[in-house]
Amino acid sequence: MLARVQAPEGEGRDILDAATREVIGRAPEQTAADLDDAIARAKAAQPAWEARGHAERAELLLKVADAIDTNAEGLARLLSREQGKPLNGPNARFELGACSAWLRTAATTPLEPEVLVDDGQVHAELHYRAIGVVGAISPWNWPLMITIWQVAPSLRMGNTVVTKPSEYTPLSVLALISVMNEVLPADVLIGISGGREIGARLSSHPDIDKVMFTGSTATGRKIVEASAGNLARLTLEMGGNDAGIVLPGVDAAAIAQDLFWGAFINTGQTCAALKRLYVHDSVYDEVVDALKAVAEQTPMGPGLDEANVLGPLQNKQQFDIVNRLVEDAKANGGRVVTGGAPASDLGELFYPITLVADVTDGMAIVDEEQFGPTLPIIRYTDVEDAIANANRLDVGLGASVWGDRDQARTVAARIQAGTVWINSHGGVHPMIPFGGVKGSGYGLEFGVEGLKSVAVPQIING
Numbered sequence: 001m002l003a004r005v006q007a008p009e010g011e012g013r014d015i016l017d018a019a020t021r022e023v024i025g026r027a028p029e030q031t032a033a034d035l036d037d038a039i040a041r042a043k044a045a046q047p048a049w050e051a052r053g054h055a056e057r058a059e060l061l062l063k064v065a066d067a068i069d070t071n072a073e074g075l076a077r078l079l080s081r082e083q084g085k086p087l088n089g090p091n092a093r094f095e096l097g098a099c100s101a102w103l104r105t106a107a108t109t110p111l112e113p114e115v116l117v118d119d120g121q122v123h124a125e126l127h128y129r130a131i132g133v134v135g136a137i138s139p140w141n142w143p144l145m146i147t148i149w150q151v152a153p154s155l156r157m158g159n160t161v162v163t164k165p166s167e168y169t170p171l172s173v174l175a176l177i178s179v180m181n182e183v184l185p186a187d188v189l190i191g192i193s194g195g196r197e198i199g200a201r202l203s204s205h206p207d208i209d210k211v212m213f214t215g216s217t218a219t220g221r222k223i224v225e226a227s228a229g230n231l232a233r234l235t236l237e238m239g240g241n242d243a244g245i246v247l248p249g250v251d252a253a254a255i256a257q258d259l260f261w262g263a264f265i266n267t268g269q270t271c272a273a274l275k276r277l278y279v280h281d282s283v284y285d286e287v288v289d290a291l292k293a294v295a296e297q298t299p300m301g302p303g304l305d306e307a308n309v310l311g312p313l314q315n316k317q318q319f320d321i322v323n324r325l326v327e328d329a330k331a332n333g334g335r336v337v338t339g340g341a342p343a344s345d346l347g348e349l350f351y352p353i354t355l356v357a358d359v360t361d362g363m364a365i366v367d368e369e370q371f372g373p374t375l376p377i378i379r380y381t382d383v384e385d386a387i388a389n390a391n392r393l394d395v396g397l398g399a400s401v402w403g404d405r406d407q408a409r410t411v412a413a414r415i416q417a418g419t420v421w422i423n424s425h426g427g428v429h430p431m432i433p434f435g436g437v438k439g440s441g442y443g444l445e446f447g448v449e450g451l452k453s454v455a456v457p458q459i460i461n462g
Helices: 032-051 053-070 072-083 092-108 143-156 170-180 196-204 217-226 252-268 281-296 316-331 383-390 405-412 447-453
Strands: 013-016 023-027 114-118 123-130 133-137 160-164 189-191 210-214 233-237 242-246 274-280 335-338 354-357 374-380 398-402 419-422 455-461
Touching: 023 072, 023 170, 032 123, 032 133, 032 160, 032 189, 032 196, 053 072, 053 092, 053 143, 053 170, 072 092, 072 143, 072 170, 092 143, 092 447, 133 143, 133 196, 143 160, 143 170, 143 210, 143 447, 160 196, 170 189, 196 210, 196 217, 210 217, 217 233, 242 252, 242 383, 252 274, 252 281, 252 374, 252 398, 274 281, 274 383, 281 335, 281 354, 281 374, 316 335, 316 354, 316 374, 374 383, 398 405, 405 419, 447 455
Parallel strands: 133 160, 133 210, 160 189, 210 233, 242 274, 242 398, 274 374, 354 374, 398 419
Antiparallel strands: 013 023, 114 123, 123 455, 335 354
16 A cells, blocks of 8 residues: 555655554655645646536545555555554554445435425526535544545535545545545546645645634634635544533443444544543542443454454554643642553553543643543533533534433533534544534534535526
């Protein structure tokens, strides 16, 4: 897979194995002129791609999914080394399976014209047309899957796409695009590798008609500002600090595994992971103990070891954030239940699963998104307080409520989040719309609503 995307010898930028810190390849460092050329090519290719129609585009996307399945193991191994996630568990091989699944769904989901009025005098229909050129900016945590989330519906609706991967994980994304382009026509999908200045120019380019971004709220705000000049439509899936509320009466042992993976899928490096857990006083100790038991039996280590299901932090910047938040919690009275210090024996960027109990709202580990293998657990006695605290922050990507289903639904309806899961957390489905509120962004992805988000409505009246 590296042979597909390596920069020429002596050029580019070193990319390190997240677990071993060995150089695994060199990523191309493309320029603003390269980006301008890519956008021009995508713009020129777009009319012919749209003219193929839904049926032909869908057929090609299904062939793309087949190509990804054929190359899945090589892509998964490159992803594991570059991003750090293990091959097994809900990790690298799982991510490649999700890529082909989302592609197939985007290809086959119908989006029929809607008759609005047909009264004998007026016949009005709502259609959805291609926007033009989509600029897609993907993150480093789920680099392949989120790239597909952006690319697949865009291509299905007749747009062309210029996509920029994170500078932390470019090789696996460029390899994925190389596989896809074995099937797709020339210039329908173009990958561009570079730093943040390339992402900024992509957002503001006059020939970009839509920007899709997954990443931090701070960067998302800059994209909003940058897009003012070109009036590009936006889908922004930004930072989250998802709250979970455990109601009284739960069976702690029964929910422990789902709680654990809701928080620590991809070693906690997931936008919609559970990051604040509010537990009723009557079951608090049982939930803490059950989570500790799961944490201490879940293997962590280098991703290419088939036994591991937890890996390192992907980069030093994120490692330092996790370490700082845990140290701050310890200094302010938080009780470390398990973990609590770097796992230096495993490697430079490994941090163990860390449960911090007896913390309160207002502490940094609660109020800041950790985006790593640590979970603050907050005791409450009144569910009204738990709801208020869950809604207190300017984020609203996801949330969850755990307990009796009817009671949980009542609580869920009062939580300010784009998705509220009942007795689970973070699961996504290609037909169920997904998006945030407040500082977590706007716009929907997946399913019919996701197709509409990468198209422009047109009324045919008459």
